[in-house]
Amino acid sequence: MRLITHNMLQCHVKGCNANNFPLELQEVVLEQEEAELNEDFLRNMLGKIEYEALVATCLKLDINDLPAAMPADAAYNDEFLQILHRVILETHIKSGKMVCPNCQHIYAIRDGIPNMLLAEHEV
């Protein structure tokens, strides 16, 4: 799972509606894999990403490349887009857990595939 996907997910256990994002990554195994740069897509996602949460998540993973605040000229800042690309599209979580900061539900990631299914009592 890529970090961009992580940024798009929140806990969805029944009744867990606040403080349910971002899911906290634990015991993760990361892998870098090169991908073709797609600036149009990055520009599209600038308004959709929760940037603060992304930076916070990265710092916990010892990824310190992103500036604390999104540059005002982000859409046409080549250097920033390159870093963003590397972080959100080339960084994969191969395995680990995502834990809801509110209800503590654990979503497991195995073979790069996150299991977001809820348990019987959570729907």
Add this chain to the structure above:
Amino acid sequence: MPHFLIQFAQQHEEFRLPELEALATIEDVQMTYDPNDYSLESPFLIVEIESAEKAALLLKRAILIKTITELWGKADSWDGLIAKVQEHPERWPQYLDVSFKFSVVTFGGTIEHKDKAPLINRFAFTGFMGKIDLKTPEEEFLLIADYGIDPDVTVAHTFYMGRLVGHGKRELIDKFNVKKRKYIGNTTMDAELSLIMANQALCGPGKLVYDPFVGTGSFLMTCAHFGAMTVGSDIDGRQIRGKGKASIQSNCEQYDLKGRVLDALVFDVCHSPWRKIKGGMFDAIVTDPPYGVRAGAKTLGRKDPAKQATEPRMAVDEGVLAHLLPDYVPPTKPYEMSEVVADLLMFAVKNLVRGGRLVYWLPTVTEDYTIDDLPTHPCMELVANCEQAFGQWSRRLITMEKVADWDGEMGLGAPTGDMNTSKTGPNQVGHFGFRDRYFAFSAVENAKRKKELKEAYQRGGPQAVAAYMKELEARKKEATTAV
């Protein structure tokens, strides 16, 4: 404006105009044509486009267009055609010295090889002096004779001459051929329709496209092929993981699309973990929900709500909570088709960007279903409704566009207009002549076959229906031989 002759593939006829319109939208090509000129029974359509360069843009990813030709003349005889072409000698000089070839194209009839050269020679008046190059000419000129689809007609009724602008991308059908794909399932959509769906969804570079019933990931591939970034989910994780070396991941590798297929996640779209954002997350939703009774859709929960656990349960032997075990699979219950469609539409209302498209399949003409059940929403406008007929059965590719922001409250409304009629062409009932060929029997026989057909559909969808029809034909043959 210059006229161009489009020759479509003579199949998936109902999908041709919607695809053409989608291509024009994607490439921002202004195009006009007379809808009355268009017939599902003819592959030809004349359109006006400002230039050949613009017309060529329509071919970049066209699946149902075979060729586009800059039209130099149209008539009802070769003599008439020559006269028409001769009216515009100003078109010829720029091609005087380029290498070229003439090709004779027929639809619904044939012109013998020995007659082709004399025919081509009748167009020598254009005065082209360049080298004749049959393999890689700089320009190709077409002489087209249309005999129509009636097999008894042996004389062509319409003749065209023009300069070839180019070919569509029908070779992509072979590239994505499911027979050559490493990982497929029982319900994997065929390549041609998957590609058409990607066009209907206006997939392109920069877009984020989602398939909530991803299965083995066909649409992740075809949408990504056209440049979109794609993501999918499925309640059935086994489908995503695949078996051994065959998985969605291996398909991404096979098509070299690893960089564009973002992820496939395991969850039930009824309980979706996507973060909600104002303005919507996805630029398109492209999907084929699993309909049918036995192999149908599933959603989390128990059939009997009384048995549904409201507190965590202990695993029988392990002394731990069941849902924390790595192999835990929550119980699922059947997900009714009408609910699937309603939920899908509402999901699109909430999660599509404005201008984003929802493209999905809907089976119709079953006894359990009437098209009136199809939900609508004021935020969603119907763009196209194309039928793929299987005789008694058909499925429809529905394309909707989100035309207004959601106010956060508005739910689904009653259907407006006649969703059962294609917007772009006359509805052809029994297009494949299924009824005539297979149901010219007694009422009892008829009912029996209908029942078997229904069972086949419920067992394995359109593929099973096709297999059943084959079997029926074999049986019929046997019966005829026996007599």
